[in-house]
Amino acid sequence: MHRRFVLARRPDGLPQVDDFRLESVPLPTLPAGGLLVRNRFVSVDPGTRGRLGDRETYAQPLALGEVIQAATVGTVEASEHPKFKAGDWVAAAFGWQEWAASDGRGIRVVPDNGLAPSTAIGVLGIPGLTAYFGMLDIGAPQPGETVLVTSAAGAVGSAAGQIAMIRGARVVGVAGGPAKCAWLTGTLGFAGAIDHRAVSDMTAAVAAACPEGVDVLFDNVGNAMIDSVLPLMKRGGRIVVCGQMADYNRPAEQAPGLRNTRAFIGQRLTMRGLVAFDHVRQYPQAWADLTGWIRAGRLKYREDVVEGFEHLPQAFIGLFTGDNFGRRLVHLR
Ligand SMILES: NC(=O)c1ccc[n+]([C@@H]2O[C@H](COP(=O)([O-])OP(=O)(O)OC[C@H]3O[C@@H](n4cnc5c(N)ncnc54)[C@H](OP(=O)(O)O)[C@@H]3O)[C@@H](O)[C@H]2O)c1
Structure with missing residues (x-):
């Protein structure tokens, strides 16, 4: 038998642990010509929140009773597939379950790049790729420009900020709490950090940290954040709408509006x-760049690993209260 979490109930507001149901089901069997994988790390992703409701976002809603969708890294336990052999580490999207059977589609062998296999669903997975394409394609920071990144100590934000620094920008981050802010300025070398839990006037705080204004806003938080930065955007400024942490737990029509659009x-x-999926053909170049920057010490990352499959729902919910510090993954013991 193995365990899996399925959607038990559609959350109303902040998800609750019992929106998810833990089930014990028979182990999958090896499909003819396919492979059997034991998951070792499972991701928790803010974007999953959109799939727990009944409205289509950019991905289909999950059905009640369906396994929660997520990125996974695991080991091949048996294979009849020519591309995979027992013992290989593979990255896939098997979701919140301990084992999975597959015909091999949508799975890739984790490259032997000297980094921990978990990075394949972290800094070299969707979070790192999102930061890469969002910052380089849309933000396009130029040397000397000012870049403001929100949820800057998170998986996407920390990579996005450092990529802007690699391009020669002056980077300021917004994060929750002194420890995250100290990491941004101390370890990552951001020019400044704003603790959003400690400021009452975000516009004033950003104006103080970015006295010349903001050329690029890379936003992971949502409408209220964008609205508070709009008056400070410089001519020709770019706003990257990457995520909406503050708005995901309410229906779209109840999210704050944008008022400062005259800017x-x-x-x-x-x-x-x-x-990020729109850029799949450019992933090899992105992986090469991200890996090179990591090796050169120019791109640092944190993984926030929660031990134990049974903690998946709480690990996910904690994303919305800022419990995580870096890419949150659950390690299956
Ligand atoms: N567009 C895409 O293709 C794509 C792909 C991946 C991720 N994303 C988006 O990127 C964003 C970051 O994802 P991630 O995986 O890197 O997560 P993360 O930033 O590692 O974790 C989420 C963080 O959001 C912050 N947060 C939570 N509620 C907040 C609120 N009400 N106001 C302000 N900050 C809040 C917390 O940090 P603090 O303690 O600093 O507040 C929390 O630690 C998410 O919005 C996600 O949906 C988009």
Whole structure:
């Protein structure tokens, strides 16, 4: 037998532990020509929140009773597939379950790059790729420009900020609490950090940290954050709409609105969203760049590993209260 978590109930607001049901089901069997994988690390992702509701976002909602979707890294335990052999580490999207059977589609062998296999679903997985394409394609920071990143100590934000620094920008991060802010300025070398839990006027705090204004806003938080930065955007500024942590737990029509849109005209701003999957053909180049920067010590990352499969729901919910410090993964003992 093995365990899996399925969607028991659609969350209302902040997800609750009993929105998820732990089931014990028979181990999958090796499919003819396929492979059998034991998951070792399972991701928890803010974007999953959108799939727990009944409205289509950029991905289909999960059905009640369906296994929770997530990125996974595991070991091949048996294989009849020519591309995979027992003992290989593989990255896939098997979701919140301990074992999975597959025909091999959508799975890749974790490259032997000297990094921990968990990085394949972290800094070299969707979070790192999102930071890479969002910052380079949309933000396009130039040397000397000012870049503001929100949820900056998180998986996506920390990579996005460092990529902007690699491009020669001055980077300021917004994060929750003194420890995260100290990591941004101390370990990562950001020019400044704003503790959003300690400021009552975000516009004033950003104005103080970015006295010349903001050329690029890479936002992971949502409408209220964007609205508070709009008056400070410089001419030709770019806003990367990457995520909406503060808005995911309410219906879209209840999210705060944008009021300061006049800045778009005066400052000739652009605002664009992204989904990392759209860039799949460019992943090899992104992996090469990200790996090179890690090896050169220019791109640092944190993994926040929660021990024990049974803690998946709480690990996920903690993303919305800032419990995690870096890429949150659950390690299956
Ligand atoms: N577009 C895409 O293709 C794509 C792909 C992956 C991820 N994303 C988005 O990128 C963002 C970051 O994802 P991640 O995996 O890297 O997560 P993360 O930043 O590692 O973790 C989430 C963080 O969000 C912050 N947060 C939670 N609630 C908040 C609130 N109400 N106001 C402000 N900050 C809040 C917390 O940090 P603090 O303690 O600092 O507040 C928390 O630690 C998410 O919005 C996610 O949906 C987008």
